[in-house]
Amino acid sequence: MGAQWKAKHKDVAANARGRLFGKLSKDIMIAARHGADPAANSRLRLVVEQARKVSMPKETLERAIKKGAGLTGDAVHFEHALYEGFAPHRVPVMVECLTDNLNRAASEMRVLFRKGQLGASGSVAWDFDHVGMIEAEVSVAGSDAEMAAIEAGAQDFEAGEEGVTVFLTDPADLDIVSRALPAQGFAVLSAKLGYKPKNPVAPASLNAEQLEEVEDFLAALDANEDVQQVFAGLGG
Numbered sequence: 001m002g003a004q005w006k007a008k009h010k011d012v013a014a015n016a017r018g019r020l021f022g023k024l025s026k027d028i029m030i031a032a033r034h035g036a037d038p039a040a041n042s043r044l045r046l047v048v049e050q051a052r053k054v055s056m057p058k059e060t061l062e063r064a065i066k067k068g069a070g071l072t073g074d075a076v077h078f079e080h081a082l083y084e085g086f087a088p089h090r091v092p093v094m095v096e097c098l099t100d101n102l103n104r105a106a107s108e109m110r111v112l113f114r115k116g117q118l119g120a121s122g123s124v125a126w127d128f129d130h131v132g133m134i135e136a137e138v139s140v141a142g143s144d145a146e147m148a149a150i151e152a153g154a155q156d157f158e159a160g161e162e163g164v165t166v167f168l169t170d171p172a173d174l175d176i177v178s179r180a181l182p183a184q185g186f187a188v189l190s191a192k193l194g195y196k197p198k199n200p201v202a203p204a205s206l207n208a209e210q211l212e213e214v215e216d217f218l219a220a221l222d223a224n225e226d227v228q229q230v231f232a233g234l235g236g
Helices: 010-015 017-032 042-053 058-068 102-115 145-152 171-184 208-223
Strands: 079-087 091-099 117-119 128-138 156-159 165-169 186-197 227-232
Touching: 017 042, 017 058, 017 091, 017 227, 042 058, 042 171, 042 186, 079 102, 079 208, 091 102, 091 208, 102 117, 102 208, 128 171, 145 156, 145 165, 145 171, 165 171, 165 186, 171 186, 186 227, 208 227
Parallel strands: none
Antiparallel strands: 079 091, 079 117, 091 227, 128 165, 128 186, 156 165
């Protein structure tokens, strides 16, 4: 699974819209620390583009930028935390959090991982590659993903869901490749750093009940207010 884990059930995905805006607001506030102008702040530009593509209200977006840039007088104190371990049936998981209370986040992760296994730092990270992940779709008929990856400087690409292509990059090349893909006939939908499993568990190796347990576990993680991204070592 090249991109981060996402809820597959439509009802779950629909209920997550508010949480998505909340997560994007955090990303925007963090990025805006380095400047409120997206044109001069590549990290902010990428997140703002993603927010617009999912129809985040303009007022919400602008408020997040101003707050992150310190233009409202409200202090923003989010800290990054990375948790790793296993979902049920030994599916490896990486969980990225942005939180204003590390103690609360750690406590809630311990509770959520009771149905799996919370690991120490490095216990699972070795089985993932830290990469840039760009989700894009064809904008010019006939555009070839392999040629686009080569010309834009991506390391690799793979098929995503619903016709989306996931381009994988070196973390340092995320913005450069994102800027280059439109000229190759691909419209960028999202771009972020993430974790790609080296040895994903094949869904076919799990029965329907086991797979549902894994999906429920991942959904519970994703629903937590401190969790930004969930990456699971589960094959497509």
